[in-house]
Amino acid sequence: MRPPPDAVLSAIADYVTGPPPESREAYETARYCLMDSIGCALMALKYPECLKRLGPIVPGAVLPGGARVLGMDDELDPVRAAFCNGALIRWLDYNDTWLAAEWGHPSDNLGGILAAADWLDRSGRRVAVRDVLTAAIRAHEIQGVLALENSFNRAGMDHVILVRIATTAVVAAMLGGTREQVINAVSNAWADGGALRVYRHAPNTGPRKSWAAGDATSRGVWHALNALRGEMGYPGVLSTATWGFQDALFRNKAITLPRPLGSYVMEHVLFKISFPAEFHAQTAVECAFKLHPQAKDRLDAIARVELTTHESAIRIINKTGPLHNPADRDHCLQYMVAIGLIFGRLTADHYEDAAAQDPRIDALRAKMIVREDARYTADYLDPEKRSIANAVQIFFEDGTHTDKIEVEYPVGHRRRRAEGIPLLVKKFQEALAARFDPARCWRVINALQDSSRLDAMRASELMEMLTANSSP
Numbered sequence: 001m002r003p004p005p006d007a008v009l010s011a012i013a014d015y016v017t018g019p020p021p022e023s024r025e026a027y028e029t030a031r032y033c034l035m036d037s038i039g040c041a042l043m044a045l046k047y048p049e050c051l052k053r054l055g056p057i058v059p060g061a062v063l064p065g066g067a068r069v070l071g072m073d074d075e076l077d078p079v080r081a082a083f084c085n086g087a088l089i090r091w092l093d094y095n096d097t098w099l100a101a102e103w104g105h106p107s108d109n110l111g112g113i114l115a116a117a118d119w120l121d122r123s124g125r126r127v128a129v130r131d132v133l134t135a136a137i138r139a140h141e142i143q144g145v146l147a148l149e150n151s152f153n154r155a156g157m158d159h160v161i162l163v164r165i166a167t168t169a170v171v172a173a174m175l176g177g178t179r180e181q182v183i184n185a186v187s188n189a190w191a192d193g194g195a196l197r198v199y200r201h202a203p204n205t206g207p208r209k210s211w212a213a214g215d216a217t218s219r220g221v222w223h224a225l226n227a228l229r230g231e232m233g234y235p236g237v238l239s240t241a242t243w244g245f246q247d248a249l250f251r252n253k254a255i256t257l258p259r260p261l262g263s264y265v266m267e268h269v270l271f272k273i274s275f276p277a278e279f280h281a282q283t284a285v286e287c288a289f290k291l292h293p294q295a296k297d298r299l300d301a302i303a304r305v306e307l308t309t310h311e312s313a314i315r316i317i318n319k320t321g322p323l324h325n326p327a328d329r330d331h332c333l334q335y336m337v338a339i340g341l342i343f344g345r346l347t348a349d350h351y352e353d354a355a356a357q358d359p360r361i362d363a364l365r366a367k368m369i370v371r372e373d374a375r376y377t378a379d380y381l382d383p384e385k386r387s388i389a390n391a392v393q394i395f396f397e398d399g400t401h402t403d404k405i406e407v408e409y410p411v412g413h414r415r416r417r418a419e420g421i422p423l424l425v426k427k428f429q430e431a432l433a434a435r436f437d438p439a440r441c442w443r444v445i446n447a448l449q450d451s452s453r454l455d456a457m458r459a460s461e462l463m464e465m466l467t468a469n470s471s472p
Contacts, residue, residue: 026263039431041088086111086214102147106160108213109139119457157194167220184233271412280313284390288340378441
């Protein structure tokens, strides 16, 4: 006898086929999330290593009237377009973040959501940007709530598994899938298993971590399209003894949804605003910026630098020894702090080989000591705080030292929204200005800052404004 659907599958299907969220804060935050994700994608177009992974999978595999790619002129099938959009959004490690037992970047799902929305809208099924925002809120919620207590990284799996699950669910619903079709699609997404985290950790760190989310969100679109074509599902995919996900891959632990699905995650999501850096290091880099005036002219006189952090940062980004590529460097706590102390700023270019040749960086890294503060770890896991605390203090050879600079909540945290949102808009405007002419920038900014107009705008109209060959 085939079992009934696992409870997690049913809850996800009920959520995405039910009434849309009602939170005004969630929709307003989703608008900024969309804005920020577009900006991150446009900034990534500057980097050849990213560009060479985009476009049709083989020459000529295009789809006139299909889904567009942010900042480019490609028209592709929605699966490939989802990969390209997802890779662009994630490439610079600069889009939003969610931290819990598992972590990740919920706006990765916009790669698939935007591709599906553009293709559907151009194919005759009207999709408004309001629908895109609803899908984003739901994708954030599915990924983020699953991350609260289910630690896939401790089972050796990468967090992009949750991008695949969330994209599959919301795109199946966008396509008009029934509850049963959503369950079928999501069950197949779980049946894929999980990508290994091997590409995120030394000594194997590499650029796959920058396109893994594009791969996951495109796979979600693929599963959703298959389900709408009648592909069967596997209702016991999580709980089946021996062969189900929990026994086979999750070390016999149950997958849980520890809170009802609503709009909690979008309301609390973390934005990367001031610089691209793995989020566990964001506050450490803020500390380094504050200490830069005291350090920049005394680098040779530094005896040691003490970094106080939380357990997750120690487990993920505490690295000594050689760093082999940009993917290695942007996940090294010591490297990011060293850049902040030396230069007082941090950009994606600081992770490139040319910048990394500066001998002062590794010399300073060698003087760093990393310690855990148990309070920081507890506050990181506290659902009422979700802090990402770090502290930095410099000790000099002559016995003097700086103050211990501590930052508990980064500028992208919900507790700092009033400070952060104007900076987020500025980040977006600068990304647009680097890619488009002033007239186009004005059109895009005007559309995205007017929430009523944006809600009613067609998804294809938004994507048209953001392609390389947009009409005036």
